[in-house]
Amino acid sequence: MSNSTATRPGMKPRPVSPHLQIYRLTPTMLMSGVHRISGAALYFGVILVAWWLVAASTSENAFATANGVMGSWLGLLVLFGFSWSLWVHMLGGLRHLIWDTGRGLEKHTATKHSMATLVGSIVLTVLTWIVILFAGA
């Protein structure tokens, strides 16, 4: 395998960055990616917010259509993803604010915070939907 290279003859081969597939997925890597992807999801999810607000300002029919689409199983699935994106991005953002103070950067702490972000976001999303289902019923 040519995952090392010598820059000069006789020099000990220098390590090069391994290919992405060689890395073992760590919680910090995973949550870094999730933070960016959830941010991008929220970026496009805001179209739903705009649609709903414009519908509410247009007519009762437009409002009923928007609510009907968002209340369908596909709409609810998208909204579920939207709500999880919001919670996970908010908790990830809190981690960024903590990092800005110079804290939470140590390897084991960072791993623990990553896991907490994931678990916390799932718990908050499920709680949100429990409230939604009770309010809707």
Place this chain on the structure above:
Amino acid sequence: MADMQTPLRKVRGLGAAGHGTSEFWRNRVTSVALIPLSLFAIWLVVSGLGSSFAETRATLAHPVVAILLALFVIISLDHMRLGMGEIIADYVHREGAKLTLLMLNTFFTILVGGACIFALLKIAFGG
């Protein structure tokens, strides 16, 4: 080549992008503001579930709700424009495509923001 610039000169020039850490700071300020505003928005949506057209409009017309929602929308979109700009700068390296996407990013966020604010004001002013 030896760098003849003094550290002071570099600080005054605000680095390669010309505007130093202003985007970093704007990202942080908007993120802090968005924590309470997002919690408010989530609460508003959940508490308003099942409301009729008239009830929803009455809630949205309340000045406190209208002001906080307008802030939520504007600050979210500013934060989103920064974030998407960063994603584009990270992954799109062809100059033409990059500039086009950065421009579309600006257009999109202003269009969505404009639509939301118009809708909120129309409802608030009883249109």
